[in-house]
Amino acid sequence: MTTAQRAFIGELIAECLAVFIIIVFGDSVAAMYSLYDPSPYKMAYWGVCIVWGLGVTIAIYVTGAVSGTHANPAVTLALACYRGFSWKKVLPYCVAQVIGGFLGAAIVYTLFSPVIAHYAAVNHLDWTHDGAAAGVFFTHPGDFITPLHAFVDEVILTAMLLIGIFAITCEYNTQAPQANAGALIIGLLVATIGASAGYLEAWAINPARDFGPRLFCYLAGWGETALPSPGNYWWIPIAGPLLGGVLGAGFYQGVMRPFMPANVRAQKSDTAQD
Structure with missing residues (x-):
């Protein structure tokens, strides 16, 4: 195995682990919110949103040095479109992320299965x-909310x-948080989206976060409801x-990034050298 192959395997493990961490914390707090009375x-x-956000922050701190912690196929695709991430890695990263969601859901089910069974029995619900x-x-x-909406x-x-x-990750944005503080701000961004719009459809904003657990539930007995x-x-x-x-990444790259003063200065410097 070459050094590059070994590094790539490490990246895939990191992406799987990142989504695993997010789901273990996020779905667990969803269980705390949904299954207990009083909850x-x-x-x-806001506490639910904070836990989801901190799950993202912890995932970044654990895996960021290895893979950059995309932890989201939407992020991986956007980075490939606009920031030079290798297209050859897009599908493997996405598969690893979905596997992480699947495994994370399996752990949450292990933790809360007696509570889920009690909730279903008390409320006369069938899986x-x-x-x-x-x-x-x-x-x-x-x-x-309709599916189209x-x-x-x-x-x-x-x-x-x-x-x-x-x-937050733009090298020309002098107002962005520096070094490792970015992980916390990204987590707060996720929490803010959930707090402001989470009731619409539980703010998936991440295909792996939804499809990985959905696939687990399909196999675990939820069937067509999953x-x-x-x-x-x-x-x-x-x-x-x-x-x-x-669309969002393209807006930033095309509309905001060109006007960053540091970017303008870099372009002037390159022009002067030419």
Whole structure:
């Protein structure tokens, strides 16, 4: 095995681990929110958002030095489109991320399976027909939200996510947080999106975050309520974020980055040298 091959395997392991960490914390707090009565979070929804965001922050600190912690196919695709990430790595990264989501959901199920069973029994819910506790693991439209509207929401919210990530990680943005502080700000960005719009359809903004757990639930007994899900909803948290990520990142790269003073100075310097 060459050094490059070994490094690439490490990157895939890191991407898998990153999404695994996010799902273990995020789906666990979703279980705390959904399955208990009274829930410790029903009157403190911001706490749910903070846990999801801190899960992202921890994932970055654990894996960022190895893979850069994309932890999201929408981020991987956007980086390939605009920041020179290798197209050959896009699909393997996405597969690793989905596997991480699958394994993370398996751990959450291991932790909360007795509580899920009790919740289903008390509320007279069937897993395969009623989707008992499915919202712990994957997303679905909220009240008054149609699948088409959810698609538009996911495009917009993921665009906002990628605008923030590209701004935070832009080498020419002198207002961006320096060094490792960026991980915390990205986590807070995720939390902010959830706090401001999470009730629309549980703010997937990440195909691996939704599809990995959804695939686990399909195999674990939720059946058609997971895949293809009511109204064939399963594809929306995949396609919406992928499109939104490309649009948001493209907006930052095309509209904001060219006007960064440091970028303007660099371009003038290059022109003068020519």
